[in-house]
Structures are given as C-alpha cells and as structure tokens.
Amino acid sequence: MRRTTPLKALQDLQDLKRTLAQAREEAAAQAAAREAERQRLLHEQQLFTRTVGPVTPLVAAIRAELKRAKPSPEPRQREQDEQQALRQALSDDFDVDSLLETDEALSFRRTNISQEVVRKLRRGHWSLQGQIDLHGLRRDEARESLGEFIHHAARTGMRCVRVVHGKGNGSPGREPVLKARVRRWLVQKQEVLAFTQARASEGGNGALIVLLQGAS
Structure with missing residues (x-):
C-alpha cells in the first residue's frame, strides 16, 4: 500500500483551502449582487412613492359573462321568392x-x-x-x-x-x-x-x- 508523504499531504490541504476560499468568495459575490438588486428596487419604489404619492391597489373587478343575443334570422329566401313572384305576376x-x-x-x-x-x-x-x-x-x-x-x-x-x-x-x-x-x-x-x-x-x-x- 502506497503511503502519503508529509509533503503530499500538505499540498492536498492547501488545495482544499484554496477551493473552499474560492467557494466562499463566489457565494459572497452572489449575495452582494442580490443585495444590490434589492437595494435598487427599493430605491425605485421609494422614488415612485415620493413622486406619485400614496397609492391604493385596485380591487380585482368581478365581471359577469353576458351572453350575446343571436341576430334575428333574415328572411332572404322569402324575400327572393316574393321578388320572383312580383316579376312573374x-x-x-x-x-x-x-x-x-x-x-x-x-x-x-x-x-x-x-x-x-x-x-x-x-x-x-x-x-x-x-x-x-x-x-x-x-x-x-x-x-x-x-x-x-x-x-x-x-x-x-x-x-x-x-x-x-x-x-x-x-x-x-x-x-x-x-x-x-x-x-x-x-x-x-x-x-x-x-x-x-x-x-x-x-x-x-x-x-x-x-x-x-x-x-x-
């Protein structure tokens, strides 16, 4: 069985520390970005409130679905028959x-x-x-x-x-x-x-x- 030398163990420990440090840095950068976005949105909301004033959210309207009445049938055939009868009469x-x-x-x-x-x-x-x-x-x-x-x-x-x-x-x-x-x-x-x-x-x-x- 191959034994790990003290030098090799030290290198592995240093690599692990660097990996953990990078992970912490990336996590911190993502957290900072989220905080910056939250601050930006908060600033825009405060600016809107100062500019427009207090607003009341609209209550969702309850609308009834109305059935449209069907158009009355047009007696076109009867009219054509009457016109034909007039011509022939x-x-x-x-x-x-x-x-x-x-x-x-x-x-x-x-x-x-x-x-x-x-x-x-x-x-x-x-x-x-x-x-x-x-x-x-x-x-x-x-x-x-x-x-x-x-x-x-x-x-x-x-x-x-x-x-x-x-x-x-x-x-x-x-x-x-x-x-x-x-x-x-x-x-x-x-x-x-x-x-x-x-x-x-x-x-x-x-x-x-x-x-x-x-x-x-």
Missing part, C-alpha cells in the same frame, strides 16, 4: 280595357268599390303617402319596380300613392309607352282597390292616383 297581355271606366280619366275600381270612392280619389280625399316615378325605365325595370313599390306600400300601411308614368312626350311617335302598361299592371295587383288619373296639379295625364287596401 304582372303580364303585359292582360286585357284591361274592359275594366276601365269610360270617362275622361279612364279610372278603375274593384267590383266591391263604389263609384263614390273613385270620385273621392279624384278629388284628393286621401293624402298622398308615397310615389314612384317610372320615367326613364325600360319596360321590365318599370314592371318590377312598380310591383315592388305597390307591395311595399300596402305592407307598410299606405292607402294612397301616386304612380308617375309620364306623358310620352319623349317617346317615339310621342306615344306614352308606359301609360297603358302601368294601368294593365295595376289592375293585376290585388293590393290595388282603385285608381284614377291625377289632377293637373299632381301630374295630370302623366300620373295615376292609386288607392290601396289597408294592411291586415
């Missing part, structure tokens, strides 16, 4: 001449509407609640626009409206292209109870005053 081939009163205004009334109602309509008994101007529209555009207007007016409770079709002064041959068609289309609308030519102050022979049934 009005025919240009409908014979309206036999249904018109043979007076100077070529008025129209349903069988359950008295002649007195037409006279009142002609005299302006009902106030105008809306109007549509079909000037400048092509036939299909005018037919669709008129159908949608009458449908909307009746649904929203309008009773008396004006339909402006023009006098035909700008049409080829100065013939009122829309005039006859508008009368034909109106007769086919169930919402229409009666109509008559407008008075001179309301458009004369370039417009019709239309009486609608009330919204149910």
Whole structure:
C-alpha cells in the first residue's frame, strides 16, 4: 500500500483551502449582487412613492359573462321568392280595357268599390303617402319596380300613392309607352282597390292616383 508523504499531504490541504476560499468568495459575490438588486428596487419604489404619492391597489373587478343575443334570422329566401313572384305576376297581355271606366280619366275600381270612392280619389280625399316615378325605365325595370313599390306600400300601411308614368312626350311617335302598361299592371295587383288619373296639379295625364287596401 502506497503511503502519503508529509509533503503530499500538505499540498492536498492547501488545495482544499484554496477551493473552499474560492467557494466562499463566489457565494459572497452572489449575495452582494442580490443585495444590490434589492437595494435598487427599493430605491425605485421609494422614488415612485415620493413622486406619485400614496397609492391604493385596485380591487380585482368581478365581471359577469353576458351572453350575446343571436341576430334575428333574415328572411332572404322569402324575400327572393316574393321578388320572383312580383316579376312573374304582372303580364303585359292582360286585357284591361274592359275594366276601365269610360270617362275622361279612364279610372278603375274593384267590383266591391263604389263609384263614390273613385270620385273621392279624384278629388284628393286621401293624402298622398308615397310615389314612384317610372320615367326613364325600360319596360321590365318599370314592371318590377312598380310591383315592388305597390307591395311595399300596402305592407307598410299606405292607402294612397301616386304612380308617375309620364306623358310620352319623349317617346317615339310621342306615344306614352308606359301609360297603358302601368294601368294593365295595376289592375293585376290585388293590393290595388282603385285608381284614377291625377289632377293637373299632381301630374295630370302623366300620373295615376292609386288607392290601396289597408294592411291586415
């Protein structure tokens, strides 16, 4: 067995002392760094307090989770169906001449509407609640626009409206292209109870005053 000499034992002891000393120095350096950081934070907190003054910590708010109401469904398909029905319902081939009163205004009334109602309509008994101007529209555009207007007016409770079709002064041959068609289309609308030519102050022979049934 190899024996340790006194010189070797002395060297090992010195190495151990140096290792312990280094460990103590590193521990002291780490402690000093932690203390320096603590002092820095304390200094910043004191500086903030001196600058701002006393503060009260906010109490954590208790918030209720509210359920958002779902948006109401939009009846888009029904609206598309109604628009399609409007386009298909009005025919240009409908014979309206036999249904018109043979007076100077070529008025129209349903069988359950008295002649007195037409006279009142002609005299302006009902106030105008809306109007549509079909000037400048092509036939299909005018037919669709008129159908949608009458449908909307009746649904929203309008009773008396004006339909402006023009006098035909700008049409080829100065013939009122829309005039006859508008009368034909109106007769086919169930919402229409009666109509008559407008008075001179309301458009004369370039417009019709239309009486609608009330919204149910």
